[in-house]
Amino acid sequence: MLELYHHGSSACAAKVRFALAEKGLDWAGHYVDILKGEQFAADFLALSPKAVVPVLVHDGRVVPESTVICEYVEDAFPQHPIYPADPFERAEVRLWTKAVDEELHPACSAITYVVSHRHTILRNGVGDFDTFLKAGAREGAAARTLKWQWIQDGLAAPGAADKIRLYDAYLQKMEDALDGRDWLVGEAFSMADIAMAPYVNRLSALAMDALWTGGRRPRVEGWFERVRLRPGFHSAFVEWMPSGLTEEMLANGRRSWPDIKALLGF
């Protein structure tokens, strides 16, 4: 029995849902509303001391961290492989997943919070700084302080603009990698595409498709169209979005677009 603790708009949770769908695996969900602070409930913190989704529980055994979860399900359930057989291509896939974990995901958190989630969280109630810090104490004070600044100050928060420039640089890295090929690694769809899909989809969810459409990054545009046609895309990315949040993120994204465009210089 596979159980997934997840949230509808979480990029790392969507990555795991996409991997599970592509591998044809069934799972039972436990929905953790991270925009309402449910990640700080004692029973969830016992599974996820950093207070983040996703967490997989397989027959009672706990596997945190989205990339580790995807590697685990590939090892535990070899059917419909999402990692290539060739060792060099496997290394190439891991370079993408490592980049996501180390750089792109933190950049995605920044843009998502400063453009949209801050408005939702402020409306849901964030309390004062001390309460906010204490709620996520296990996550580390530095990460919590950064989130507080994104929520309070938006795009003016320290380092937020740099993270958005880094995000844009990753789209260019994809454009370069897709030269002469349909997928990011080798000839076939793989975990590299699964790992990057939530981050392109996030920009689309924030109405920022112009970062690759209109001739700006045509290979990324074609890639995203192919990704959207994958059998697992709808269940991973669309079905779980909380009602109202899709529209809210689009509206917030459209409002911030002039600032993002100016920041990226186009």
Ligand SMILES: N[C@@H](CCC(=O)N[C@@H](CS)C(=O)NCC(=O)O)C(=O)O
């Ligand atoms: N490295 C972790 C990152 C997990 C993470 O940042 N999860 C976010 C959603 S994408 C979360 O649960 N945030 C809750 C919060 O920040 O309070 C992974 O890949 O699983």
